Amino acid sequence: MFIFSNFLMAIARILDIGLSLYMWVIIARAVISWVSPDPYNPIVRFLNSITEPVLYRIRRFIPVFFGGFDFSPILVILGIIFAQSFLVQSLYQMASRLG
16 A cells, blocks of 8 residues: 555645646746736746636636736635645645555
8 A cells, every 4th residue: 555655645746846836937927917028028928828727717707807906816826725735735644544
């Protein structure tokens, strides 16, 4: 059973790192949007292409524009923190009980 336990531990670790990286990408996009960047810049295009699918879904279901301020990145970051606190920690605990 220790092999499955190690496998779950590895999945939890990769998921935690991936969620953390995506949270930083969301933060970078929010910060860059404050300065009105060049839309043809490759970094700006990359950040938009990787974050817009998630942010679009949030904006479609929840009206998050209040006074010209977009709250969808905040909601995505809160969702990432929830996933890290619930899903990743649950995988770690499940792996420790199996091992």
